[in-house]
Amino acid sequence: MNKVMFFAHLRDAVGEESVSVDLTGKTVAEAKAILSEQHGINLETVMTAVNEEFAGDDDVLSDGDVVAFIPPVSGG
Amino acid sequence: MDDRYSRQILFSPIGKNGQDKLASKHVLMIGAGALGSGNGEVLTRAGVGKLTIVDRDYVEASNLQRQQLYTEEDVREKLPKAVAAEKRLKAINSEVEIVSIVGDASPEMLEELVRDVDVILDATDNFETRMAINDISQKHKIPWVYGACVGSFGMSFTIIPGKTPCLNCLLKRIPIQGMTCDTGGIIGPTVQMVIAHQSAEVLKILVEDWEAVREGFTSFDLWRNQYTSMKVGKAKDPGCLSCGDSPEYPYLEKDNLSRSTVLCGRDTVQIRPPRQSEINLADLANRLASLGYGVKANPYLLSVEMGEQRVVIFKDGRGLVHGTKDMSQARSIYQRLLG
Numbered sequence: 001m002n003k004v005m006f007f008a009h010l011r012d013a014v015g016e017e018s019v020s021v022d023l024t025g026k027t028v029a030e031a032k033a034i035l036s037e038q039h040g041i042n043l044e045t046v047m048t049a050v051n052e053e054f055a056g057d058d059d060v061l062s063d064g065d066v067v068a069f070i071p072p073v074s075g076g
Numbered sequence: 077m078d079d080r081y082s083r084q085i086l087f088s089p090i091g092k093n094g095q096d097k098l099a100s101k102h103v104l105m106i107g108a109g110a111l112g113s114g115n116g117e118v119l120t121r122a123g124v125g126k127l128t129i130v131d132r133d134y135v136e137a138s139n140l141q142r143q144q145l146y147t148e149e150d151v152r153e154k155l156p157k158a159v160a161a162e163k164r165l166k167a168i169n170s171e172v173e174i175v176s177i178v179g180d181a182s183p184e185m186l187e188e189l190v191r192d193v194d195v196i197l198d199a200t201d202n203f204e205t206r207m208a209i210n211d212i213s214q215k216h217k218i219p220w221v222y223g224a225c226v227g228s229f230g231m232s233f234t235i236i237p238g239k240t241p242c243l244n245c246l247l248k249r250i251p252i253q254g255m256t257c258d259t260g261g262i263i264g265p266t267v268q269m270v271i272a273h274q275s276a277e278v279l280k281i282l283v284e285d286w287e288a289v290r291e292g293f294t295s296f297d298l299w300r301n302q303y304t305s306m307k308v309g310k311a312k313d314p315g316c317l318s319c320g321d322s323p324e325y326p327y328l329e330k331d332n333l334s335r336s337t338v339l340c341g342r343d344t345v346q347i348r349p350p351r352q353s354e355i356n357l358a359d360l361a362n363r364l365a366s367l368g369y370g371v372k373a374n375p376y377l378l379s380v381e382m383g384e385q386r387v388v389i390f391k392d393g394r395g396l397v398h399g400t401k402d403m404s405q406a407r408s409i410y411q412r413l414l415g
Contacts, residue, residue, distance in 0.1 A: 008229040045251035054311040074415035075226040075257035
């Protein structure tokens with residue numbers, strides 16, 4: 001199983017700070033597609049951290065990895 | 077005022093040597109909104125040698141809740157932010173050379189301005205300008221400090237050319253529909269937290285304490301009590317067009333910039349985003365309506381009243397700003413909505 005955390009407006013859209021979902025063996029791109037579908041959110045240009053380290057779309061997730069989606073914001 | 081910087085000099089990582097370095101350095105700050113106000117004040121009080129401020133907007137009542145340099149009088153006079161900031165900062169510290177520029181920070185302007193600059197401070201409100209700053213920083217090997225916030229959520233990252241990944245390595249392209257303060261709101265403490273992160277990094281860079289520069293990408297949510305630091309070392313991409321082995325600096329190219337055109341005889345400016353993308357119009361319409369803006373939307377476009385202007389956004393991201401012929405003002409209004 002994997003813990004998936006959402007930040008900023010993604011958290012509002014999902015309604016929870018984190019969800020538990022099995023993403024073992026999936027790439028980050030596949031994980032994004034699954035979660036976008038499940039929660040009706042757009043993760044296209046969102047940064048992904050796996051275990052607090054930047055992850056690319058091709059990185060493969062292992063059991064127990066903590067995934068965080070960090071949307072770049074532009075306000076200033 | 078010999079005593080002026082005594083407490084900062086007592087702080088050992090700065091010391092007398094660091095203070096002398098600060099006084100000889102030049103900071104280019106792009107933007108004088110919330111982040112620009114606070115960062116500008118910290119650096120002016122700290123005694124940097126020179127601060128150049130670029131901003132295209134004027135002071136409005138909705139700025140006063142968080143943009144600490146501005147007053148009700150600035151709102152009444154509709155002073156450009158760069159001018160109001162210069163006035164206030166000079167009153168705070170007359171020893172600092174403050175230069176203000178009222179205008180859009182285009183790639184051409186950035187090329188002119190960076191010649192003798194030691195660090196670029198990002199206080200903008202949009203990714204198009206940030207990507208141009210990112211390319212200029214790589215091209216001229218000048219560090220820059222990214223900062224941004226919306227609601228109670230903020231982030232900051234320090235880019236050192238030749239060492240860290242750049243913003244293009246992390247984002248790959250300009251995020252469209254990045255949340256902005258005009259669509260997601262903002263509270264003062266979030267601004268202050270981002271300012272604290274950015275200005276501390278700028279001080280480290282100016283006193284050349286490179287070891288102390290933060291390596292991670294920091295983000296936090298002050299309301300939800302979250303604080304994260306993401307390691308980014310492996311994000312550095314040798315194929316990156318901004319900082320890789322064969323850089324092309326794509327965001328300094330005119331083709332990759334949003335194009336604005338004054339529509340003949342219509343008091344309207346049209347804005348085309350740098351790349352086509354499908355905008356979630358329903359989501360944006362709901363958000364703007366909940367903030368009290370007058371919004372009308374159909375499956376093809378939405379229309380929103382923004383003060384004296386009316387903005388129409390099409391599904392492909394194209395925008396029409398009615399009620400102005402000023403391209404800089406129109407871009408500013410457009411980017412408030414879409415980031």
